[in-house]
Amino acid sequence: MAAGSSQDITTDLLVIGGGIHGCSAALNAALRGMRVVVFEKDTVARHASGVNAGGVRKLGRHVAEIPLSLHSMSIWNRIADFLDDDCGFQPAPQIKIAETEDELDTLRERVAELNGLGYTHEVILDRKTMRGYLPAVAEHCVGALASLQDGFAQPYQTTFAFQRKGIEKGVRFLENTPVDRVFKTGKDWKVVAGGQTFTGRFVLNCAGAWGGEIARQIGDHAPVSAYAPMMIVTERVRPFCDAVVGATGRPLSFKQMPNGTVVIGGGRPGIPDPATNRTHMQMAQLRHSAQTAIDIFPIMRGAQIVRSWAGIEGLMPDGIPVIGPALHAEGAFHSFGFSAHGFQLGPGVGDIVAELIATGRTQAPIAPFSVGRFSQVSTKPNEELS
Amino acid sequence: MFKRIKATETPRVSFSFEGQPIEASTGDTVASALMLSGQTHFRNTPISQSERGPFCMMGVCFECLVEIDGIPNRQACMIPVREGMVVRRQKGAIGVETE
Amino acid sequence: MKACDLAIIGAGPAGMAAATEAANAGLSVIVLDEQPAPGGQIYRAIETVPEERRKILGPDYAHGAGIAQAFRNCGATYIPEATVWNINPDLSIDYSRHGGSAQVSAKHLLIATGAVERPTPLPGWTLPGVTTAGALQILLKAHGGVGDDVVLVGSGPLLYLLAQQMIAAGKPPKAIVETIDRERYIKAARHLPRALAGFGYLRKGLSMMRQIRQAGVPRFSGAHDIRIEGVHRAEAVVFSVGGKAHRIETTSVALHQGVVPNQQATRLLGCDHAWNESQRCFVPKLDVFLESSIENVFVAGDGAGIAGAKSAAMRGRLAALRVAQKLGHSNGADIRALQADLKRDEAVRPFLEALYAPSRDILQPADETIVCRCEEVTAGAIRRAVDLGAPGPNQVKSFLRSGMGPCQGRMCGLAVSAIIAERRKEEPEAIGYYRLRPPLKPLLLSELAQLEPEATRSEPL
Numbered sequence: 045m046a047a048g049s050s051q052d053i054t055t056d057l058l059v060i061g062g063g064i065h066g067c068s069a070a071l072n073a074a075l076r077g078m079r080v081v082v083f084e085k086d087t088v089a090r091h092a093s094g095v096n097a098g099g100v101r102k103l104g105r106h107v108a109e110i111p112l113s114l115h116s117m118s119i120w121n122r123i124a125d126f127l128d129d130d131c132g133f134q135p136a137p138q139i140k141i142a143e144t145e146d147e148l149d150t151l152r153e154r155v156a157e158l159n160g161l162g163y164t165h166e167v168i169l170d171r172k173t174m175r176g177y178l179p180a181v182a183e184h185c186v187g188a189l190a191s192l193q194d195g196f197a198q199p200y201q202t203t204f205a206f207q208r209k210g211i212e213k214g215v216r217f218l219e220n221t222p223v224d225r226v227f228k229t230g231k232d233w234k235v236v237a238g239g240q241t242f243t244g245r246f247v248l249n250c251a252g253a254w255g256g257e258i259a260r261q262i263g264d265h266a267p268v269s270a271y272a273p274m275m276i277v278t279e280r281v282r283p284f285c286d287a288v289v290g291a292t293g294r295p296l297s298f299k300q301m302p303n304g305t306v307v308i309g310g311g312r313p314g315i316p317d318p319a320t321n322r323t324h325m326q327m328a329q330l331r332h333s334a335q336t337a338i339d340i341f342p343i344m345r346g347a348q349i350v351r352s353w354a355g356i357e358g359l360m361p362d363g364i365p366v367i368g369p370a371l372h373a374e375g376a377f378h379s380f381g382f383s384a385h386g387f388q389l390g391p392g393v394g395d396i397v398a399e400l401i402a403t404g405r406t407q408a409p410i411a412p413f414s415v416g417r418f419s420q421v422s423t424k425p426n427e428e429l430s
Numbered sequence: 431m432f433k434r435i436k437a438t439e440t441p442r443v444s445f446s447f448e449g450q451p452i453e454a455s456t457g458d459t460v461a462s463a464l465m466l467s468g469q470t471h472f473r474n475t476p477i478s479q480s481e482r483g484p485f486c487m488m489g490v491c492f493e494c495l496v497e498i499d500g501i502p503n504r505q506a507c508m509i510p511v512r513e514g515m516v517v518r519r520q521k522g523a524i525g526v527e528t529e
Numbered sequence: 530m531k532a533c534d535l536a537i538i539g540a541g542p543a544g545m546a547a548a549t550e551a552a553n554a555g556l557s558v559i560v561l562d563e564q565p566a567p568g569g570q571i572y573r574a575i576e577t578v579p580e581e582r583r584k585i586l587g588p589d590y591a592h593g594a595g596i597a598q599a600f601r602n603c604g605a606t607y608i609p610e611a612t613v614w615n616i617n618p619d620l621s622i623d624y625s626r627h628g629g630s631a632q633v634s635a636k637h638l639l640i641a642t643g644a645v646e647r648p649t650p651l652p653g654w655t656l657p658g659v660t661t662a663g664a665l666q667i668l669l670k671a672h673g674g675v676g677d678d679v680v681l682v683g684s685g686p687l688l689y690l691l692a693q694q695m696i697a698a699g700k701p702p703k704a705i706v707e708t709i710d711r712e713r714y715i716k717a718a719r720h721l722p723r724a725l726a727g728f729g730y731l732r733k734g735l736s737m738m739r740q741i742r743q744a745g746v747p748r749f750s751g752a753h754d755i756r757i758e759g760v761h762r763a764e765a766v767v768f769s770v771g772g773k774a775h776r777i778e779t780t781s782v783a784l785h786q787g788v789v790p791n792q793q794a795t796r797l798l799g800c801d802h803a804w805n806e807s808q809r810c811f812v813p814k815l816d817v818f819l820e821s822s823i824e825n826v827f828v829a830g831d832g833a834g835i836a837g838a839k840s841a842a843m844r845g846r847l848a849a850l851r852v853a854q855k856l857g858h859s860n861g862a863d864i865r866a867l868q869a870d871l872k873r874d875e876a877v878r879p880f881l882e883a884l885y886a887p888s889r890d891i892l893q894p895a896d897e898t899i900v901c902r903c904e905e906v907t908a909g910a911i912r913r914a915v916d917l918g919a920p921g922p923n924q925v926k927s928f929l930r931s932g933m934g935p936c937q938g939r940m941c942g943l944a945v946s947a948i949i950a951e952r953r954k955e956e957p958e959a960i961g962y963y964r965l966r967p968p969l970k971p972l973l974l975s976e977l978a979q980l981e982p983e984a985t986r987s988e989p990l
Contacts, residue, residue, distance in 0.1 A: 087920050094927060200927035208918060219920070279503070279935055279971060280476040280523040303930070304476065304523045308974075322799060324618055325967055327980060334978040346524070348503050348971040350937060431780065432674045435698050436581060455672070457577065462672040470657035470762045470780075477905045481761055483657030485902075485940075487664035488570050489563060490645050490791075492903065492935035492971075493655075503935070503971065510565065 055079040055216075057401060058235045058244040060223050060258050062086075063093035064199075064387060065379050066250035067206035068394025069401075074213040076402040081244070082215060083237050085222035085254070086321060089203035092252055093387070095355035097275055097297050097309040098199045099288055100388045102165050103138040103191035104154075106364050108412035109389070110163055115408065116392025120195065123391065129205035132198030134302060137177055137287040139169065140189040141340055147292040151189040165191050180284045180341050189292075196288055196299055199387055206390070226261040227426035233375055246401050248377045253318050253358035255366070255380035263372040263425030264415045268381045271359035272316035272323040273309060274330050278347040280304035289340065296336045306347060308337045311384065314354035323354040357384040367393060367413035369400070373425040377401055378415055432465050445515035454511045461487060461494045461506035464517075472496055472506060476523035495520045531606070533557040535852050536622055536635030538613050538794060541569020542593065542838045543830025544641035545600035547845030548607075554853035558605035559633050561624055565609050567597045569643055569830075570663065571838045574671040582673050585697040589733075589838070590670070596842060608633075614968035616798055620825065623980070625972060630980050637825045637852045640795055641845060644788035644831035647810070647887060648944040649683065650894040653757030654784060655902050662785035666691050675700045676781040680766050682706045682755060683785040685885045689737040691783070696744045704777050705741070706768055708786070708888035710751030717884035727877030749775060753890055757782050786887040789943060790832045796965040798823055804958035807882045808835055809892070810943060811962055817868065818851035819844055827852065840874045843867055892947050900948065901941040903934020908948055915952040922946050922963050935971055938963045 057073050059066045062084025070080045084090075100120050102113045124130040142148035151168060158166050169188040175181060177190070207217060221238040226247060228234070233247040249258040259266040281304050288299040295310035312333050315324040330352060338344050360366065360381040370376035379397045382389060396408040440455045447464055454463035461484045464472070470483040472494045484494040487507045494506040496517050502524040506517075535551050537544045540562035551558045568575040572593030583591050600607075608626065615623040621634040646661040653659065662681060668674040675695055679702045681688045692702050724731060741748070752768040752775075759765070765778045789810035792802065801814040801822035812834040819827045829844035831837070836844070847867045853859035894900060896909030906929045914928045922945050925931055931945055932938030938945075942963050950957040 087924065089924075089927075094924075198927075200924065204918070204924070204928070211918075276974075276977075277933070278974065282523050282525040305933075325615070327615060327617075327623060327967070327977070331977050331980040334974050338974060338978055345973075345975040346502065347974050348935070349968055349974055349977060350933065350935060350971050351966050352968065353966045431678070432668065432676045433700075435585070435669075435673045435675060435700075436579075457574070458672055462668055462674060465668060466672065466674045472657070475903075475905060480655065480905070481657055482655060482902075483762070484660060484664060486646065486661050487667040488645075489970075490936065490939050495935065508563065 052241050052243050053081070054243045055081050056245055057081070058233060058242055058247045059083065059250055060226070060235065060248065061250035061252055061255070061380065062088040062207070062217060062219065063091065063250060063252050064089070064203045064206060064390035065382070065394060066248070067203055067210055068390045069248055069250060069379060069397045070215045071206055071210040071213060072395045072398030073401060074210060074215045076398055078402060080210070080215045081242055082210070082217045083221050083223050083235060084217065084219045087219045088207045088217065089200050090321070092355040092357040092384070093203040093390070094200040095353055096199045096384070096387050097299070097307055098196045098387065099138065099297060099299070100133065100195040100197050101138045101191070101288065101385070102194055102388070103189065104140060104290070107161060108364060108409070111409050112389055112392055112396065115396070116389050119391035119395065120197070120388070127205040127209045129201065129208070131202040131205050133195055134197070135193060135195040137190050137192045138194035138290070139174065139177060139287045140290040140292055141174070141181065141185050142187050142189070142292050143185055144293065145186055148187045151187070151292060154189060165193070167192070177287050178285060178289065180343050182340050182342055185340065194288065202390070223258070225426065226258060228373055231375065246375050246377065248379060248397065248401065250379050252380050253316070253356045255358055255378070259378060259415065261426045262370050262376045264370050264378070265418055265421045266366050266378065266381065266415050267361055267418055268358045270316035270318040271357045271384060272314040272354035273311045273357060273384050274314045274325055274333065274352060274354045275307060275309040276330065276333065276349050276352045278306045279350050281306060281347055284343065285341070291336060291340060294336050296333065296340065298337055298341065306344065308333055310336065316354070316356045318356055321356070323356060325352055325354065357382070359383045362417070365413055366415045367397065367410050368415065371416050371420060376425070431468060434466060443511045443513050445511055445513065445517060447517045448519060458511045459507050460496065460498065460504070460509050460511055460515070460517055463511050464506065471519065473520040474522050479522055530621070531559060531633045533559045533606070533633065533635050534856055535637045535639060535849070536561065536620070536633055537639045537641055538622070539569060539641035539643060539830065540564070540567040540600070540607070540609070541571060541641060541643050541830055542596055542841040543643070543845035544569070544639070545596050545845070546842035547639050547641060547829055547849040548605040549599045549603040550846045550849035551853060552603040552605045554849070554858045556853055556856065556858055559635065560605050560607045561611040561613055561622065561633070562607070562609050563612050567600055567607070567609070568593055570667065572597065573667055578670065579673070582670070585694055586670060587694065593838070612970050613794070614970055614972050616794060625976060628976065630976055637827065637855070639827045639829055639845070639848050639852070640832055641830045642791045642794055642832050644835060645791045645939060647786045647789045648900070648940055648942070649784040649786045649891045650898050650900045650908065650944050651755050651757070651891055652895070652898055653759060653763070655899055656757055656759045656763045657761070658759065658763030658780050659757055659782045659784065662687050662691050662783040663788070665781070665783045666694070669694060669698065678703045678779045679781045679783055680704050680706060680777055680779040681783050681785070682766060684708045684888060685785050685787040686734065686881060687788070688785050689734070689741060692741050692746060693737045696740060696746070701744045701746050703779055704747045704749065706752045706755065706766060706777070707748060707750045708752055708755070708890065709885060713884055713886065717880050720880035720883050724877045724880035726873055730877040753888070755890060786891055787885055788831065788835055790834060792942070792962065793937070793939065793965055793969055795821065795828060795832065796962060797967065797969060798826055800826060800828070802962065804956065805834065807879060809887055818864070819848040820851065836875050836878060840871055843871050843874065847871065891944070893951055894944070900944050901931035901934065903936050903940070904930045906931040911945060911948050912952050915949050920953070921960050922949060925949060926963060932963050937971070938965070
């Protein structure tokens, strides 16, 4: 690094966390003319952003997330032009299977609710239409809920592409650089990392599962916990499924990649250890994911698992992220705690947060994601130590 | 060409590879029996369909994958021969659709 | 679930000797091994090899019979044909046997999974008919098979041992193409004084060389730009020596550039590893009793760093004695003597490592050479990913799928780390290695689905 440790480095925006949200917000802020530094304690996309299941899904979103998801989708649909990298993005239907009539009724209620709110992207597939999309689905499946213009992408490739485009636009990435301290002096924010102090008008917390501590230093209470959804990938098998499939009555996320491998996830958690960056698999739990995949696609019985893994996600108690300004300190913002479904939101929320920081406002309805929805114990940001 | 040092007196085992009869000795693995019968091409890769044969003979390289009695992905170098086995080349990605 | 004081993965010299020592000390021991009979690769088929073949393979091989017999009689629970596919942090172990999975749990674990051949990426190395030298030795040991036009290519004592055994079997290799040159002998010579402590090894080496010379096997030293030609299978080896091009027709090419620790299990557990520059590979960090950075996890045999079969057995005994001591079954009296013996046995290693260092051709393969055999990823593709900004093997893997095929990175891991290190001008230690995840070997989805949940800690150990 050019500057000595005693020297301050001054910039506009200090982003903490090099996942898809940090990288996307940093790029969007740079596109708005800001000078940006991103601090990543490991390497970009090391955790949830690099190893998630890659679903680009509007289907089944919390209603508050739908506008954000729709905005994000509009960026996904032109992602190759935006980032000069196709991110492995493939448009594909997302289909949530009903295994019983009761489950199908629940799905019908969901569609009615969304239609009432003016959303039409989720539709019911009857048994025959569902089988048209999924010829290999098990006989007992009765129908499905679908969002036909969704897709999937390569998570590491995508986050890496955001980083590269960011660098091209002048964003400075400091990898393997954990943030030791965040505090406010006057109107400015300071980040101490890698033996240096960085000064910026704004700080953005995109620290995922590690976002709670950063929020605390900013002066907010955000009860985020580490969560490690387990996933499986098989060897290459001949193409038989080109939709992303979930289930209604039990956790499942299932898709065949264009290279033939099948990725099976669905939220059964392993054991995260955020202090060491490791996650431990729980095979006694993961077996249920294997069973569900075989129940819904019986032809998967003969496929071989090549690898299983779990990334570290930040989970909020109510399952939706924290997005927006800090409650108690001006110039600080949050965008973390995406609770294992933040990948699709990355492009859109990064744009919204950058707009919010650069202009002080956004049209996007982000009020439901305020950190203020959690009871606040701390009300004072870290101040400079005297 | 690989040959046995000495035609040993161990009992013979026969099985088939791509429909051809193969004579083996007890104690052979599927890979050793095929190599000693002059076979080199065990599988095609799922990517370029290029031809592959045994490389490590100790269960590490997964180049000798064959289909045995209808089950794909068997490591030929790890599986002892059995009378009447039906062995086929594994051609590219396995098909899970043919149940 | 079966529980024990010490679980051992691998029944080669280290695993067998450790099991014998531990069982004799009164420990309950379970040995899991993938092969149907004990011996590992070095003593493969040791219990059933016919007399004439035993003679061909020589006295060092025959020495394994006593180790195997002692192991059979020691009272350890031996589970052959068991493929370990997961090791949990509590040292419970999932393994697959005959199509179903079961578990054992252990207070201590000894990883004795030995060595694998160093990846040798060069043009044409994926053609049928190209094998490792170890593969041809296994064909000879276990199945009495030998080729009639084999060309041995590379560097390392195994090439000469295999040549000697082939000569004894009446089928000398057609040629030996060596990647080491005269300069290397000079570099290695400075290690000779220390190596003299291992005089027995040097004497055996000279004897092998003599037999190869007497058999009239052509040797080419200092070969480079090696490639294997062929369409559907190997047809010829092509190489240069001192500006002169050579082409040798053959249907069987055996490659060798030394062996390296099999890191799969130690990486899965998250043991710390260090880069060993002399051996050009990663070695788990171990204390003087062979305990890894993870408490109660030990590593013995070549997996602890390449030292050969004799050292492997000694290391196995050392680890077993240490576990017995920790459990109060032994006062550890023999430990010091074993450590001294080990030091003596390993004295020859720096000389061998300097002499038979891997060739630059395979450490830095040409751009068009396939490095990841399973996913057909070339050295050039890896370099391009590095140039884009991918900092290490895990990002390259995410980007290119290298290491994501059925061999799970076994055949390319070291080569990928070395290529990235060279491109980034960093040390391999800083670049690191693939993060390994279960299953350790590919596992049927249906086998995972049928995994019986077993009470892990309710039973007394």
